[in-house]
Amino acid sequence: MDFADRTLTCRDCNQPFIWTAGEQQFYREKGLVNVPARCTDCRAARKARLGLHERPQTEVICAECGETTTVPFVPRNGNPVYCSRCFDQIRTQGHDPGQTQVGGQVSLLEL
Ligand SMILES: [Zn+2]
Numbered sequence: 001m002d003f004a005d006r007t008l009t010c011r012d013c014n015q016p017f018i019w020t021a022g023e024q025q026f027y028r029e030k031g032l033v034n035v036p037a038r039c040t041d042c043r044a045a046r047k048a049r050l051g052l053h054e055r056p057q058t059e060v061i062c063a064e065c066g067e068t069t070t071v072p073f074v075p076r077n078g079n080p081v082y083c084s085r086c087f088d089q090i091r092t093q094g095h096d097p098g099q100t101q102v103g104g105q106v107s108l109l110e111l
Pocket residue numbers: 010011012013014015038039040041042043
């Protein structure tokens with residue numbers, strides 16, 4: 001059976017995209033029955049999103065140097081937040097011995 005290019009509409013961006021004959025054949029060979037719901041761009045973007053853990057980037061003021069920085073979590077009220085540079089300094093200098101035993105990422109999240 002010959003395949004012909006088909007025009008589908010992307011579920012994410014609502015733009016028409018070409019489902020090529022080659023791709024249709026690939027789907028057929030893989031036994032896939034669904035037609036693709038997204039254009040290749042959106043599929044790649046979706047894959048990238050699923051691959052990375054979604055983390056909120058929150059703009060905060062470093063409690064040490066006062067510079068604006070972003071952190072990959074939402075700080076809880078009252079907890080000091082440091083930029084990565086100050087955080088490294090604090091960790092290596094051991095300002096707070098109680099906290100230095102914790103791994104960097106974990107204590108960064110818990111600060
Ligand atoms: Zn799309």
